[in-house]
Amino acid sequence: MTRRYSAWTLAKEGLRGQTGWQPAWRTPEPKPTYDAVIIGGGGHGLATAYYLAKNHGIRNVAVIEKAWLGGGNTGRNTTTIRSNYFYPESVALYDFALTLYEGLGRELNYNIMFSQRGVLTVAHSEGEMEIAARTVNAMQINGTDAELLTPAQALDKAPLLNRDPRARYPVFGAVWQGRAGVARHDAVAWGYARAADGLGVDIIQDCEVTDFLVENGRCAGVETTRGTIRAGTVGLAVAGHSSVLAAKAGFRLPIQSYSLQAMVSEPVKPCLDTVVLYMGTGTYLFQSDKGEIVVGGGLDRVPSYAQRGNPPMQRTVLSGMLEMFPSFGQLRMLRQWAGNVDVVPDSSPLIGPSPLPGLYLNCGWGTGGFKSIPAGGWLLAHLMATGAHHAISRPFDLDRFATGRLVDEAAGSGIAH
Amino acid sequence: MQLFPCPFCGPRDETEFQFATEAGKALPEPAGDVSADRWAAYLYLKDNPKGVTREVWLHSTCGEFFLMERDTVTHAVIGSRAMGGEA
Ligand SMILES: Cc1cc2nc3c(=O)[nH]c(=O)nc-3n(C[C@H](O)[C@H](O)[C@H](O)COP(=O)(O)OP(=O)(O)OC[C@H]3O[C@@H](n4cnc5c(N)ncnc54)[C@H](O)[C@@H]3O)c2cc1C
Ligand SMILES: [Zn+2]
Numbered sequence: 001m002t003r004r005y006s007a008w009t010l011a012k013e014g015l016r017g018q019t020g021w022q023p024a025w026r027t028p029e030p031k032p033t034y035d036a037v038i039i040g041g042g043g044h045g046l047a048t049a050y051y052l053a054k055n056h057g058i059r060n061v062a063v064i065e066k067a068w069l070g071g072g073n074t075g076r077n078t079t080t081i082r083s084n085y086f087y088p089e090s091v092a093l094y095d096f097a098l099t100l101y102e103g104l105g106r107e108l109n110y111n112i113m114f115s116q117r118g119v120l121t122v123a124h125s126e127g128e129m130e131i132a133a134r135t136v137n138a139m140q141i142n143g144t145d146a147e148l149l150t151p152a153q154a155l156d157k158a159p160l161l162n163r164d165p166r167a168r169y170p171v172f173g174a175v176w177q178g179r180a181g182v183a184r185h186d187a188v189a190w191g192y193a194r195a196a197d198g199l200g201v202d203i204i205q206d207c208e209v210t211d212f213l214v215e216n217g218r219c220a221g222v223e224t225t226r227g228t229i230r231a232g233t234v235g236l237a238v239a240g241h242s243s244v245l246a247a248k249a250g251f252r253l254p255i256q257s258y259s260l261q262a263m264v265s266e267p268v269k270p271c272l273d274t275v276v277l278y279m280g281t282g283t284y285l286f287q288s289d290k291g292e293i294v295v296g297g298g299l300d301r302v303p304s305y306a307q308r309g310n311p312p313m314q315r316t317v318l319s320g321m322l323e324m325f326p327s328f329g330q331l332r333m334l335r336q337w338a339g340n341v342d343v344v345p346d347s348s349p350l351i352g353p354s355p356l357p358g359l360y361l362n363c364g365w366g367t368g369g370f371k372s373i374p375a376g377g378w379l380l381a382h383l384m385a386t387g388a389h390h391a392i393s394r395p396f397d398l399d400r401f402a403t404g405r406l407v408d409e410a411a412g413s414g415i416a417h
Numbered sequence: 418m419q420l421f422p423c424p425f426c427g428p429r430d431e432t433e434f435q436f437a438t439e440a441g442k443a444l445p446e447p448a449g450d451v452s453a454d455r456w457a458a459y460l461y462l463k464d465n466p467k468g469v470t471r472e473v474w475l476h477s478t479c480g481e482f483f484l485m486e487r488d489t490v491t492h493a494v495i496g497s498r499a500m501g502g503e504a
Contacts, residue, residue, distance in 0.1 A: 243465035254461035257489070302419075303436055305467045305489045311418055312432045345461055402457040 003198075005109055024190060025197035030204050030229055034062045036384055037222060037231035039209045039245065040238040041065025043074040043185075043370065044362050046192035046203070047377020048235055048384070050108075053199035055378070056385035061201045062231075063193075064224060066208035070189030073239050074370065076307075076339035078262050078296040080275050080284070081371040082119045082180035083144050086135060086412030089395040090348065091142035093375055096392055098144075098179060100374035110191030113289065116181035119275040120149075120157050122324075124169040128279050132175045135413060139177070149174040158276050160325050169280035169323055182275060182286060188373055212249045212356065219249070219358035233384045234359045237376070240305065240340030242350075242363040251355040253363070254344055254401055259300040260367050261309030261338035263317070265331040267291030276324065283320025293331060295321050299343065299367065309338035341366050346406040351379050352389060352397035360384050361398070419492060423476040424483050424499045433478045439463055440471040440484055469495065 003022060013020055036052055038045045041063045052058045065071075081101055083094035105112050123132045132148060139146035154174035155161055161171055193203055204226070213221040213228060221230035238245055240257040267290050277284035285295045297317035300310045314336060322329050343366040344350060350364035362380040365372060379393040389397065400406055420428040445451045445459050464470075467489060474485050474497075486495040 241467070243463065244467050247464070247466075252458070252462040252464060254463065256463055256465055257467075301436060302431065302492070303465070303470070303472070303489055304492065306492055310431065401461045402453040404453075 005111075024194040025203050028202045028204065030062060030064075030207065030224070030226055031202065032228070033221075033230040034202070035060040035232045036235070037061070037229055037233075038063045038235040038237060038380075039222065040072070040236065041069040041189075041193075041203060041205065042072045042237060042239060043070070043189050043192065043373035044239075044365070044376040044380065045235070045237040046070075046189055046196060047373050048237060048362065048380040049201040049203075049377075050192045050196040050199070051378045051381035052385060053196060053201055055381060058385055059200035061196075062229065063196070063201065063203045064207050064209055064222065064229070065203070065205045068205050069193055069203060070186055073339040073341060074189050074373070075186055076262070076337055077185055077370045078284070078286075078294050079182045079185045079370055080119065080180070080286070081114070081183060082177055083371070084119065084121065084135065084139055084146060084175060084177045084180070084413065085409055086138050087407050087409065088142050089407050090409055090412070091139065091144055092392050093349075093396070094372060095142075095144045096378075097372040097375035100378065101183065101371075102179075104188075104191070104374060108191040108195045110187060110194060111184075112187040112191055113184040114181060115183070115289075116179055117274050117286070118157070118176060118178045119180035119277065120154060121175040121277045122154060122161070122169075122171055122279060123174060124172050124278070124280045126172070129173045131279075132173060135175055145177060145179050147176045147178070149176050157274050158272060160271060160327055161276070162324055162326055164326075167323065169278055180275065185370060188370070192373075192377070209245065210248075212359070214356070217357060219356050235362060235380050235384050236354065236359060237362045237380065239342050239363060239365065239369070242342050242361070246354070249354065249356045249359060253350065253398075255342045255350075255364055256303050257305055257340055258302075258343055259304045259306060259309050259338040260296075260341045261300065261313060261317075261336060262294065262296040263314070263333050263336045264288070264292040264294050265328070265333050268293070268331065272325075278320060278324050281320030281323055283317050283324060285321060285324070292334065293328060299341070300338070305340055307338050307340050309336060343367070345410075346400075346408040347410040348407040349376070349396050350398055351376065351393040352383065352399075354398070421474070421485065422494060422497045423479065423481070424497050425479050425481050426476060429476065429478065433476060435475045435477055437473040437475050437482060439465075440473050473500070
């Protein structure tokens with residue numbers, strides 16, 4: 001039976017007609033009681049289960065997913081991983097995630113195809129270059145890599161960029177983060193699932209959490225479509241559905257759910273080997289390993305739970321792409337989709353205890369929580385195991401809205417929501 | 418492209434509108450007695466319902482705020498009307 005993946009097992013299975021592979025995780029029936037239950041089988045939920053088992057030795061754990069594992073935003077995102085934020089609290093969080101990503105393939109024994117091809121954020125005017133310089137300074141002071149590029153250096157990174165001197169958004173310079181990149185989204189979910197399962201975690205798909213079990217004012221478990229499951233501690237990692245579950249637990253969150261969409265073109269020969277974002281258009285794109293051009297942009301501006309996406313934003317994103325890469329006008333788009341993202345007023349996540357004792361939050365990642373999956377899982381596991389914050393998650397507690405100590409990345413790094 | 422009904426201008430393109438806030442929020446008063454938690458709840462907490470919702474929208478073209486009831490899953494608009502002093 002082939003459990004560990006390696007070049008040797010690949011060769012061996014090739015010779016044996018691929019008959020020895022095992023399913024990457026089990027499909028167990030839910031047990032009546034666990035030490036810890038995590039709601040939501042996206043990247044954050046699965047990573048939480050893995051780190052509970054790995055870092056804290058808590059292995060009697062279940063991840064409860066209403067549909068299929070990784071079918072939420074984790075399987076719908078454009079996979080960009082970076083840490084070019086403004087505030088020290090944010091850089092500490094996202095750089096921790098990036099550092100964990102750098103060793104993740106080996107750690108999970110699963111090829112997550114992390115490609116550190118760099119992110120190029122292009123500025124178009126003297127004023128934007130000042131903002132760019134400020135971002136680069138902040139990133140360097142916070143201890144992560146960042147460089148300010150001249151127009152020639154920027155064009156060198158992405159030669160097909162629009163060189164027309166009369167362009168609406170000319171290339172005036174750029175911020176470059178070389179350690180940033182992209183990874184295979186499904187592989188991150190599957191890799192964590194397989195590794196968590198290997199440590200004894202039950203991954204229960206097709207099981208929706210419908211309510212909370214509250215005893216003596218404390219969360220004692222969950223009601224699900226497959227019965228009651230009791231738990232010593234409960235974690236919530238359901239992204240766009242956080243408010244729906246919060247309502248069942250009797251509290252409200254500073255979250256609005258929106259659709260965020262993306263598109264891919266037909267596959268073409270290699271022509272773009274970094275991730276490019278324009279400050280002016282808000283459109284960003286890169287080329288997938290299969291050759292498709294993957295394109296994304298801002299939120300649909302209508303609060304929504306429809307995983308669909310409205311046409312006006314498609315037009316904005318695609319016109320942005322044509323401004324950036326005029327030659328991409330020849331591309332045919334193959335697919336369009338949307339995810340249901342959880343947007344917080346300061347564009348920073350919510351990690352910490354919820355108003356219901358025994359229930360802990362990991363949500364509010366909005367348009368940017370793929371890059372943070374290893375950190376989000378690590379920090380929620382720490383909270384659930386110890387009942388206390390890790391130093392990195394402390395600033396992201398819900399209490400920041402009452403104290404006024406927001407981590408305003410909407411203003412700080414111009415996250416477009 | 419979806420059409421939203423402005424109570425003043427009739428059905429217009431969704432791109433002409435801006436979402437402002439959920440309806441039904443009341444300014445906590447008197448200011449001196451409002452705790453930080455109540456103030457934070459007023460400013461930031463949302464119902465964010467999955468399904469029918471009542472919201473305040475701005476029709477940027479005519480500059481009027483109005484109330485709209487709609488479904489956040491199907492995007493069907495149930496109705497809209499001018500604000501009558503309340504939100
Ligand atoms: C189009 C798009 C592009 C994006 N691009 C990027 C990017 O380039 N870089 C980046 O860092 N981030 C990006 N993001 C954001 C990123 O995808 C998310 O922040 C991240 O995947 C959130 O992970 P999660 O595990 O919290 O949520 P999800 O992956 O959404 O998982 C939550 C899970 O909870 C389940 N669930 C919900 N309700 C229940 C219930 N009642 N019971 C049981 N289970 C339930 C859902 O089915 C779902 O599987 C993008 C998002 C989208 C939509
Ligand atoms: Zn009007």
